[in-house]
Every structure is written in structure tokens, then in C-alpha cells.
Amino acid sequence: MYEPQRLHPVAIISFFIHNLYNLVQAALPLFLVFLAGGNHKWLLAVLPFLLIIFIAYGVLYWLRYVFYVHEQELRLEFGVLVRKKRYIPFERIQTVQISAGVLQRMFGLVKVEVETAGGGTKAEFVLAALSREKAEELRRILQTGQKVLNHTDEENTAIEYTLSTRALLLLATTSNGIGVVISAMLVFFSQLDDIFTNLHIWNKMIDYAESLAVGKVSLIISAVILLLLVAWLLSLLGTIIKYGNFHLTREGQSIKISHGLLEKQQLTIPIKRIQAVKVVEGLLRQPFGMVSIQVVSISNIGKKGEGNVLFPLLPKDQLMRFLKETVPEFAMPLQVQGLPTRSRPRYLWINIIPALLIAIGCTIFLPWGYLSFLLLLPAGWLGICQYRDAGWKMEENKLLLRSRVIGRISTILPRRRIQSLDISRNFFQERRGLTTLGVALASGTLGTNIMLRGMDEEASSLILHWFKLGIMRHKTKIY
């Protein structure tokens, strides 16, 4: 590790595919124009040359791509035409992720991605192909380098959590990926229509559906049901592939997560980077007594849009034990003190007014539109639930804020992670002696704000006082 070294030669294939993909992406329109031009014989002559050039470039790139560890820094030197050197101090490393794609699996290798706090969705440091032993060795060096304390940790008894099959199935059936899949399908079909203009895919589908169903309404309904069913199955499959084989282990001061049926994703979260823990009870999952656990971390974990999932679905009665064993700083019972009754109207109006506007609009513009006034019922019910579920609780060193948008979210915030705290009151709140509490946490470049609306004035000033006390304690500890 301390000597400059190259990746496994399989990386050449990876570089080659990557370059080819980039070229195809960039030159596809041009290529299509040429193809449409008629005579293609010259292509046969040019293609082998292009291939050879690309392979040669891949080999050169591999030859020039070296990494090593030097003086508490991870160093990477690469580039054929433009030579680059990238040095990353160990302290700056946020996550080390080991994964294995199809290519890596064929040769029994892994891919290592090292991420720092700086924004951007791509990892700063990608080692495309490495033997598993080397990857593990590198990770060990990076982690021991990050904090010397890691070694002295004695509670190295294997703490391990796996996602049960029942939980995985529940997760898949209640995942809200359906919307995404439907829109993706619609885009896909409309693209098909554009590309194969002769096929008229929509017309064909409609013809087919018409032969099945008589009358327009039943046609539309059956089409929608079919679409929903297919979308639901696809999202089910997607979730199973993504979260299948989910393992979480705690090793010293970091948490290791691995998941994925086809592509195995592995990532490491240093516990001290975690700013807050969120326990999310989705609307559909709450009846099953299952919760999902997410973290607010300084940099994003995993890929963009995946959210910061620590554990996708866990029975609620195991939650306390889970928190105590994996992230002890955040373990606290989730009972809260509710909000005063005078903040209930706010929660009702905020849901009823939009529903009312929609209903009025529908009544004016649609036949049977007044039926949409039925929307007021679920809106009011949601408001009542939001009011009932909102609340807070203070412990010596942590604060719990609970609120509901659709799902119920409990956020556990250690006092020493709070960056700033604000208490605001709008015109209506001022008259009722209510406030909105906001807690700012470090996360990404903009930070995250956790809010609780409609808190009693007394309660929020109590929290302000508690926060101030923490500051003074902090100061005295330092001097």
C-alpha cells in the first residue's frame, strides 16, 4: 500500500468500456447521421482502428494510474495526456465504499470508492478493480489513519443486523417507488413512439385494449389498472434487488453496510460523522409495526437519491436495542410530549385549505366536480394525525422532535451536533403564544433544518435554555 501500485489489469476493460460509453454518448447523433447516409463500407475499415486506439488508450491509462498511501494521505496519480495528482488527507475521508459490479464479479474483484466531504455526486477517488484482500487492507489503513482511537476500542463483539425476508417483502410491497416507475414507463413508451414512428405503439396498445374492453370508461380503467400492476411489480423487483442481502455490522467506531442482490454495495459510515438519526414510520408500514432508520450525515452516504438509509425496515420493538448497539449516542425512547390544543387549528387549516381550493376548482371546471369535496375528509384526518403525532422530548444531552408529513418522522438530535437553533413566531402564532422551533444540522453544503411547528412558548424557551447550557458546558470543558 505504501509503494505506488497499479490496479488489477481488469481495470483496463473498465476504462475501455467507460471511454467507449462516453464517446458513444457524445457522438451518437453524428453516428446516426452517418448511418442514414447510405454507403457504410468505410465504417468497416475505420471501426477496427478506432477499437485499437481505444484499447491502447485504456492500457496506457491503466499504466499511468497508480495509487499509494503516504504520510497519512491517500494519493492518486493518473492521466495520459493531462497528468493529475490527487492527494486526500485521511481526516478528510468521509466514506469508503467497496462494491462489486458484474465485471468485477466475473474476476472475483471489487471496486473501491473513497468519498470526501466536498459536494458532488461522484466519488473523488475510484479504484475500478482491485483484489478483495487489497481493498480490505486499504480500508483498514484508511480507517486506522482516520482515528487512532479505533484500535483501542474493545467492544469489538460482532454486532450484526440483517434484513429478514419478511421485512424485505414488506419493504418491497410498500415502497413508494411506484410513482417513479410509472413516470419512467411513460417516458419509455413516448420515446418508443418517437423512434419507431411506423409502429404507432400507442395505437396498437389502444387497439389491443379496445378488443379486450368495451366502452371507453372500462378501457381507461383497465389500462390504468394494468399500468399500476406492472409498475408495482417492477418497483417490487427493484427494491428486492437493491435491498436483498442487507447486512449491517458495527466494527469499532464505524458501521458497515452491504446490500444488493446483483450488484453488491458496501459502505462504511464513521459513527462520529452522524449528526442525527431519523426514525421513519411510513403510512403503510406503521400498521405492521415497522420502522425505517435514516441518518443525517455530514456528507451523503451512498448514491444520490438513495437517501441515507441506515436500516431499511426494522420491527419497532427491536428499535431501542438496535440504536443502543449501533449508534448509542442516539438511543432514547420515542415517547414525546404533545403540542398544546391551541396549535391544532393550524394543522387542520394547513391541510384543509389546499383541499378546499382544489375542490372549488374542480366544481367549477368539471362535471361531477363537487364530488371532490370528499377530499376534505382525508385532508382533515391527516391534519388531526399531524397534530396528534407532533411533539418533543428533551433528555440531558439529546432532543427528540417528532412530526408527520405523510409518514411519521422522529428525529433524535444530540445537543453537541446542533449548529444553531432558532425560534420563530408568525403573526397568528404570536397571538396564541405559539412558536416554531428550528434546529440546524451540518449536512452537505447547505445543512439541514429540522422543524417543529406550534410549540408552546414555554416549551421552546425551555429548549433554548437547555441549548445555552450546553454551550457553556462545552466552553468550560475546553478551557
Place this chain on the structure above:
Amino acid sequence: MREDPKQCIDIKAVHYWRWTAIIKSIFLLLIPGAYYFTVHLWQWPFWIAVVLVVLTLADAVFSIFFKPDIIWKTWRYEVSEQEIDLLHGVFIKTRTLIPMVRVQHVDTEQGPLLRHFGLSTVSISTAAGNHEIPALADEVAAVLRDRISELARVVDEDV
């Protein structure tokens, strides 16, 4: 509730805000102006132009003659050894508490108009974003910046 912060921002800020409002209003008046052309070009309804003019004028009157005073009256700040305490807002009053140990860096900023009035804005960054104390007299801002930066220079291991 704890006592509110005491310090006001510089009274010259009122003039500064008044001038920014005047400049902003001139630009906003371009919108009805542009719309007026479309009335001629494509015969778009004329009453919309009237509504737009009335709206921009109303906004101009409010933001030039009233808003600067209101903002000035509602802005308060206080910097103690341990924390920065801010209070501002008219319809939504917000009280913000930033512990000194959480301050990452502090800047003073000054645009051309602010410079004309001898004012600067102090901007305080934490790992979770920025907070600003607007329009302080140059000397006050400089002293405040140096003081915060001095006080914030405490080793903090958490972040």
C-alpha cells in the same frame, strides 16, 4: 422567554434599504413597460397593464417609505462570549442562537451601495449554513468580525 437581544443595527441602514428599494422598483417598472408593448403589438388586454402598474407602484410605496423603518425597528442582535443572538422579522419573528464554538468563519461584505453609506454586512458561517447581520457601520462591523473570529477560535472536535 429569555431577554431579547439589545443591539440595533446602524440607522443609516434605513437610507441604504430605501435606495435599494428605489433601484429595485425602477427595474420592476420595466415589467409593465414591456407588457405595454405587447398591448400594442398583439392586442393583449389593456387592463392587465393597469393592474401591473398599480401593483408595482403599491410595492414601491411600501418598500421605499415603510419597509426600511420597519425592518430597522425589528432587527436586534447581541454577541456575547458564548453565542450570537439574532432577532428579526416582521410577520415572522425569528430568534436565532448560534454558539460561538459552531462558527466556522466570519466575513464582512460590502457592495458599492453599502460602501457609499459606509456600511458592511457581517456574515457568519456554520457547518449548517450562513447567518447575516445586515448593514452595520464599517467600524462596528470590523470590530464585530474580529471579535467573533477571536471568540470562535476554540478547538472544537465535534465537526
